[in-house]
Amino acid sequence: MRLPGLTLHVPRKKSGKKAAQKFRQAVARIETFTREIDSSNLGDQAVSWAYEAALIKTAVAFEQLMLDCIVAAINNDTATISARTGIAFPKHLTDEVCEYLVTGGGFLDFRGGTASSKRSRATFPTITGYPKRLSKHSTRGRSTG
Numbered sequence: 673m674r675l676p677g678l679t680l681h682v683p684r685k686k687s688g689k690k691a692a693q694k695f696r697q698a699v700a701r702i703e704t705f706t707r708e709i710d711s712s713n714l715g716d717q718a719v720s721w722a723y724e725a726a727l728i729k730t731a732v733a734f735e736q737l738m739l740d741c742i743v744a745a746i747n748n749d750t751a752t753i754s755a756r757t758g759i760a761f762p763k764h765l766t767d768e769v770c771e772y773l774v775t776g777g778g779f780l781d782f783r784g785g786t787a788s789s790k791r792s793r794a795t796f797p798t799i800t801g802y803p804k805r806l807s808k809h810s811t812r813g814r815s816t817g
Contacts, residue, residue, distance in 0.1 A: 686744035687744055695737040702733070747764075747765060748772060750765060753773060
């Protein structure tokens with residue numbers, strides 16, 4: 673029996689590989705933008721502000737990459753966060769739930785790196801091994817742009 677207006681929500685899985693591809697695409701667009709700045713007839717202040725905008729967009733893209741990778745790590749294995757928090761999380765969580773666990777409903781705040789690093793290590797102590805598992809996808813031998 674199907675209830676009207678009720679849809680079955682299958683949790684989506686984030687992918688670190690897709691997150692990296694999305695980041696590379698964002699950086700490529702930003703690089704195109706900076707080349708356009710260089711070839712323009714903008715004044716010094718306009719060029720300076722345009723480069724500042726490019727840096728901000730790069731920082732935002734990097735922040736999204738980090739959040740997507742952390743969400744992917746949680747999504748792929750909830751055992752670490754379950755062990756650390758003492759809450760038995762189900763094997764499959766939605767991206768939104770994983771993101772809430774990381775951000776607390778706010779935004780990912782690096783604050784120079786130390787505040788988020790301490791909070792992340794406190795919540796996800798073994799997540800530092802995650803890049804080792806991703807190392808088989810390294811870009812060694814391939815052009816990264």
